[in-house]
Amino acid sequence: MSLTAAIQSVSALVSSAKSSSFLGQGVGPETRFTSFSMPLLPSRKLSVCKCVSAAPPTEQTAHKTKVARNANMAKLQAGYLFPEIARRRSAHISKYPDAKVISLGIGDTTEPIPEVITSAMALRAKELSTFEGYSGYGAEQGEKKLRAAIASTYYKDVGIEENDIFVSDGAKCDISRLQLLFGANVKIAVQDPSYPAYVDSSVIMGQTGLYQKDVEKFGNIEYMRCTPDNGFFPDLSNVSETDVIYFCSPNNPTGSAASRDQLTKLVNFARANGSIIVYDSAYSMYISDDSPRSIFEIPGAKEVAIETSSFSKFAGFTGVRLGWTVVPKELVFSDGFPVARDFNRIVCTCFNGASNIAQAGGLACLSEEGLKAMNNVVNFYKENTQIIVNTFSSMGFNVYGGQNAPYVWVHFPGRSSWDVFAEILEKTHLVTTPGSGFGPGGEGFVRVSAFGHRENVLEACRRLKQLYQ
Amino acid sequence: MSLTAAIQSVSALVSSAKSSSFLGQGVGPETRFTSFSMPLLPSRKLSVCKCVSAAPPTEQTAHKTKVARNANMAKLQAGYLFPEIARRRSAHISKYPDAKVISLGIGDTTEPIPEVITSAMALRAKELSTFEGYSGYGAEQGEKKLRAAIASTYYKDVGIEENDIFVSDGAKCDISRLQLLFGANVKIAVQDPSYPAYVDSSVIMGQTGLYQKDVEKFGNIEYMRCTPDNGFFPDLSNVSETDVIYFCSPNNPTGSAASRDQLTKLVNFARANGSIIVYDSAYSMYISDDSPRSIFEIPGAKEVAIETSSFSKFAGFTGVRLGWTVVPKELVFSDGFPVARDFNRIVCTCFNGASNIAQAGGLACLSEEGLKAMNNVVNFYKENTQIIVNTFSSMGFNVYGGQNAPYVWVHFPGRSSWDVFAEILEKTHLVTTPGSGFGPGGEGFVRVSAFGHRENVLEACRRLKQLYQ
Numbered sequence: 001m002s003l004t005a006a007i008q009s010v011s012a013l014v015s016s017a018k019s020s021s022f023l024g025q026g027v028g029p030e031t032r033f034t035s036f037s038m039p040l041l042p043s044r045k046l047s048v049c050k051c052v053s054a055a056p057p058t059e060q061t062a063h064k065t066k067v068a069r070n071a072n073m074a075k076l077q078a079g080y081l082f083p084e085i086a087r088r089r090s091a092h093i094s095k096y097p098d099a100k101v102i103s104l105g106i107g108d109t110t111e112p113i114p115e116v117i118t119s120a121m122a123l124r125a126k127e128l129s130t131f132e133g134y135s136g137y138g139a140e141q142g143e144k145k146l147r148a149a150i151a152s153t154y155y156k157d158v159g160i161e162e163n164d165i166f167v168s169d170g171a172k173c174d175i176s177r178l179q180l181l182f183g184a185n186v187k188i189a190v191q192d193p194s195y196p197a198y199v200d201s202s203v204i205m206g207q208t209g210l211y212q213k214d215v216e217k218f219g220n221i222e223y224m225r226c227t228p229d230n231g232f233f234p235d236l237s238n239v240s241e242t243d244v245i246y247f248c249s250p251n252n253p254t255g256s257a258a259s260r261d262q263l264t265k266l267v268n269f270a271r272a273n274g275s276i277i278v279y280d281s282a283y284s285m286y287i288s289d290d291s292p293r294s295i296f297e298i299p300g301a302k303e304v305a306i307e308t309s310s311f312s313k314f315a316g317f318t319g320v321r322l323g324w325t326v327v328p329k330e331l332v333f334s335d336g337f338p339v340a341r342d343f344n345r346i347v348c349t350c351f352n353g354a355s356n357i358a359q360a361g362g363l364a365c366l367s368e369e370g371l372k373a374m375n376n377v378v379n380f381y382k383e384n385t386q387i388i389v390n391t392f393s394s395m396g397f398n399v400y401g402g403q404n405a406p407y408v409w410v411h412f413p414g415r416s417s418w419d420v421f422a423e424i425l426e427k428t429h430l431v432t433t434p435g436s437g438f439g440p441g442g443e444g445f446v447r448v449s450a451f452g453h454r455e456n457v458l459e460a461c462r463r464l465k466q467l468y469q
Numbered sequence: 470m471s472l473t474a475a476i477q478s479v480s481a482l483v484s485s486a487k488s489s490s491f492l493g494q495g496v497g498p499e500t501r502f503t504s505f506s507m508p509l510l511p512s513r514k515l516s517v518c519k520c521v522s523a524a525p526p527t528e529q530t531a532h533k534t535k536v537a538r539n540a541n542m543a544k545l546q547a548g549y550l551f552p553e554i555a556r557r558r559s560a561h562i563s564k565y566p567d568a569k570v571i572s573l574g575i576g577d578t579t580e581p582i583p584e585v586i587t588s589a590m591a592l593r594a595k596e597l598s599t600f601e602g603y604s605g606y607g608a609e610q611g612e613k614k615l616r617a618a619i620a621s622t623y624y625k626d627v628g629i630e631e632n633d634i635f636v637s638d639g640a641k642c643d644i645s646r647l648q649l650l651f652g653a654n655v656k657i658a659v660q661d662p663s664y665p666a667y668v669d670s671s672v673i674m675g676q677t678g679l680y681q682k683d684v685e686k687f688g689n690i691e692y693m694r695c696t697p698d699n700g701f702f703p704d705l706s707n708v709s710e711t712d713v714i715y716f717c718s719p720n721n722p723t724g725s726a727a728s729r730d731q732l733t734k735l736v737n738f739a740r741a742n743g744s745i746i747v748y749d750s751a752y753s754m755y756i757s758d759d760s761p762r763s764i765f766e767i768p769g770a771k772e773v774a775i776e777t778s779s780f781s782k783f784a785g786f787t788g789v790r791l792g793w794t795v796v797p798k799e800l801v802f803s804d805g806f807p808v809a810r811d812f813n814r815i816v817c818t819c820f821n822g823a824s825n826i827a828q829a830g831g832l833a834c835l836s837e838e839g840l841k842a843m844n845n846v847v848n849f850y851k852e853n854t855q856i857i858v859n860t861f862s863s864m865g866f867n868v869y870g871g872q873n874a875p876y877v878w879v880h881f882p883g884r885s886s887w888d889v890f891a892e893i894l895e896k897t898h899l900v901t902t903p904g905s906g907f908g909p910g911g912e913g914f915v916r917v918s919a920f921g922h923r924e925n926v927l928e929a930c931r932r933l934k935q936l937y938q
Contacts, residue, residue, distance in 0.1 A: 062799075063772035066743025067712045069802035070652035073811045080817040083609065108605035113597045121594035121826060128789070129587040131922075136577035136787040140552065169638055169790075169824070176649070176819035180673055183539035184653065200818045204649055243536045274535025303532035318605035319825035320597070321638075330531075333538035342542045348549040349669045350645035355638070355824040356788035357590060453600075 072206045075218070081196045081437040082106045089431050096429065102456045102463075104388075104449045105431035107252070107407070109316040111380060111453070113361075114373030117315060120364035124357050138353045141344065142167020142324070146359050149366040150324055154284075154309070158296040160326055164340065166347055167362070169354045170323040171282050171310040172197050175246075178278055178306065178325070179205040181339070181346050186243035189222035191234065193253055193438030193445070195280065198246040216440040225441050228400060228411070232256035236269045245270060247295075248280035250287060253438045253447040254409045255401015257291040263298050270304040276331065276339070277305040282323075285314045285378050287404045302328040306339070313406065313451075314374045315365045322358040381406045384450035384457045391461040392448075395468050406450040409435070413444055420446050428463035541675045544687070550665045550906040551575045558900050565898065571925045571932075573857070573918045574900035576721065576876070578785040580849060580922070582830075583842030586784060589833035593826050607822045610813065611636020611793070615828050618835040619793055623753075623778070627765040629795055633809065635816055636831070638823045639792040640751050640779040641666050644715075647747055647775065647794070648674040650808070650815050655712035658691035660703065662722055662907030662914070664749065667715040685909040694910045697869060697880070701725035705738045714739060716764075717749035719756060722907045722916040723878045724870015726760040732767050739773040745800065745808070746774040751792075754783045754847050756873045771797040775808070782875065782920075783843045784834045791827040850875045853919035853926045860930040861917075864937050875919040878904070882913055889915050897932035 078084065085105050093101055127133025141147065141163075148162045155164075168174045175197050184206035190198045199221060202208055209219020217223055222242045224234035232254045247266060250257040258266070270277050279295035287293055295305045310323035327340040354362075364370045389402040398411040412420045417434035424430050424446070435445030452460070547553065554574050562570055596602025610616065610632075617631045624633075637643045644666050653675035659667045668690060671677055678688020686692055691711045693703035701723045716735060719726040727735070739746050748764035756762055764774045779792035796809040823831075833839045858871040861879050869878040881889045886903035893899050893915070904914030921929070 063740060064801050064803055064805060065745050065773060066803050067745050069804055069806045070650060072652055076814060083817045112599055112603045115598045118594045118598040122591035125587045125590035125594055128582045129584045130581055134581045138788050170821050172821050183541055197818060206653060271532060276534050276536050304534060319607050321821060321824045332533050334533055334535050335538055336533060337538045345545060348552045349666060352639050352641050352790060355790045355827050357826050358824050
């Protein structure tokens with residue numbers, strides 16, 4: 001099928017969807033809160049989902065409180081990206097109940113967790129039924145042994161110590177706690193495109209202006225454009241001074257890992273401007289080349305950077321929930337007050353530690369056997385990545401990422417990401433992620449995740465070849 | 470030992486502590502972040518811990534960022550209460566390494582989790598190693614089955630449905646997410662005394678003014694005094710209009726449960742003023758009399774209340790981490806926008822669901838066998854409560870709480886709570902919780918928790934009798 005024919009098909013689809021239940025699926029009162037959804041206003045352009053402001057609710061209730069809605073919440077655009085995709089997937093399944101839908105979409109892990117890890121969790125669970133093995137509240141910062149193991153496994157040669165590490169229930173949750181830490185009066189910078197939790201949590205915290213529809217950006221956020229032209233590393237000479245720079249490497253969604261030189265530039269930029277880098281290394285184990293695994297490999301980073309990471313993509317812990325954040329004791333605010341001391345207060349006040357069972361799993365991950373097992377899982381997904389890269393490359397697409405990350409970033413020049421998303425879903429029953437969901441810099445791209453069973457990835461590639469070859 | 474002699478002893482202790490390492494324990498750089506600690510300024514009064522502003526850090530580092538410290542964080546007083554108590558416990562153990570310290574302090578559960586529950590968690594952990602049993606990201610709102618089980622177990626007759634329930638990693642974490650939901654521009658009311666997370670998270674969110682040392686209160690918070698004189702239910706005719714009313718029943722720390730009449734007054738007050746009640750029912754299973762188990766038993770509550778609860782104290786899940794928050798679809802902001810819709814967006818953006826293993830445990834808790842087992846655990850702690858109540862009563866103390874809660878609230882009229890805390894720790898190696906840590910209304914009280922092995926509770930009571938009889 002040619003591209004032109006495909007565009008015509010999706011055009012027809014979108015037209016019919018406007019008057020059918022396709023887009024409205026899940027908006028009824030019964031399913032309203034199962035996944036967030038919002039009535040979509042019709043758009044004049046061929047675009048399945050242009051983000052739109054929330055329409056007022058249609059139902060009236062007997063009593064209204066006098067509490068004003070938080071104006072920052074009202075600034076947010078439509079739903080958070082991934083639940084929105086889950087909603088569209090559900091809608092598609094309702095439309096095609098017999099289709100075998102394959103998700104290479106939300107970055108969810110699919111492979112079983114190695115037994116050395118689940119055995120440790122099962123054992124810990126069982127021990128909770130014994131007097132000797134029972135434990136109640138743990139330290140909010142995480143168990144000492146696990147903090148020590150994270151420090152020695154991932155930060156051995158860079159001077160990060162056990163008490164610099166705060167164990168959490170995942171990087172996404174910690175990003176939100178970091179926003180609480182910084183408060184409303186900071187300006188942030190993000191890679192564009194980037195993982196949407198940075199921007200959305202910043203909006204919720206009140207750090208931003210309104211959404212500017214014309215540029216598809218929030219006011220008071222610095223969007224650092226990352227494109228094939230600049231090797232997905234922003235031109236820092238164009239970046240204004242900001243307080244907090246969110247930087248993810250290997251990057252979600254572009255799959256690109258910053259080199260040592262690039263990260264050195266970033267650290268020097270932060271030092272010169274007095275900024276704090278929040279470095280997201282949730283995909284560091286996917287690095288194949290000599291790109292740094294941690295921002296703390298760069299000299300001087302400890303005085304300007306926080307690092308957040310996760311067991312989710314290393315060990316399949318997306319559902320188990322375990323991550324960590326490093327706040328070095330050397331990092332201080334402008335008045336000299338240690339950032340870690342305030343973060344510790346946030347963790348103690350707004351969190352109660354990760355599940356003790358998940359922490360037992362984390363400790364098993366970092367045993368010799370566990371590390372080997374995690375590497376096997378990571379390598380399996382990386383083989384998937386190669387299959388996906390080869391598929392798109394063989395069809396003449398420009399493909400980025402993949403080498404150091406479980407994400408493949410495919411260019412569809414001149415097309416809307418949501419259109420391509422809808423086309424692929426409608427024609428092949430494959431769920432991907434529209435690049436523009438990660439920021440305006442992602443427009444024209446689609447992210448294909450390598451998380452999937454092998455046979456599903458192969459089948460997905462066959463279907464993609466049928467559609468695009 | 471007489472009270473006078475005891476006061477003289479603790480007076481001597483405090484004098485020596487000021488010039489010894491007792492108070493400084495844990496303040497060195499090595500342990501600084503293991504538990505939050507802050508140099509304590511000497512106080513003119515006989516008081517081991519008057520909360521004081523943070524002193525500037527003593528260490529200087531080579532590079533300071535230009536990011537200003539969040540002014541709201543600087544408003545907070547000393548450490549969060551419970552880590553501070555943990556720190557003092559550690560300091561005491563260092564001072565008396567051979568003492569058998571018993572904690573009736575931070576409300577941490579001690580009894581093993583029933584096997585029916587841990588078996589389900591172990592099974593779920595093991596299943597994560599199989600292709601069929603593996604699951605990655607779950608719904609941010611919690612697994613459908615668990616939401617349904619919570620609704621049918623705790624809210625069957627009050628019209629709360631599965632999709633009104635958001636499963637979480639605990640009530641404390643949800644309180645913080647509720648603060649994010651409401652934002653900086655609301656005024657809150659709290660029971661005084663109350664669980665410190667309400668006030669502290671409000672301060673962090675920027676809802677309050679500065680701490681007013683003379684009255685020991687933050688500006689722009691309405692403290693609703695709860696004393697023996699008003700039966701621990703506030704005189705609402707004295708309470709000014711506020712946006713959000715935090716109300717915990719059975720109460721932590723006073724152990725008092727509000728009656729149906731009292732809660733009806735509270736709901737009517739909220740309806741009349743347009744307020745939203747955040748009702749904390751984390752101890753509802755400890756109710757013995759006919760006090761409501763949920764705010765939603767009160768007619769009209771669904772349009773004015775959110776309820777947060779937890780498996781922590783029902784099933785010993787303080788370390789496992791599982792709770793929930795009910796946001797009824799009937800609850801709307803002043804513009805008619807459903808509160809649940811914004812809370813859903815917060816949960817999707819700032820959280821990624823509770824651990825799937827913990828959720829399997831929660832589901833087992835709500836099975837017939839699990840409910841029986843939880844009731845046994847609760848009843849065990851309630852027997853402890855009775856032992857503690859009887860001990861203090863027999864010595865002539867005025868004792869409150871206990872009947873409907875795992876907390877006993879003991880009056881030491883005219884004395885500082887922190888002094889009594891220190892006296893009990895020093896003389897009996899027992900950890901309690903100073904009432905003033907819960908707000909100025911707690912001054913002169915000490916909270917004794919009933920969470921403990923039976924032999925420890927009995928031993929604690931023997932020691933208390935030696936000290937106070």
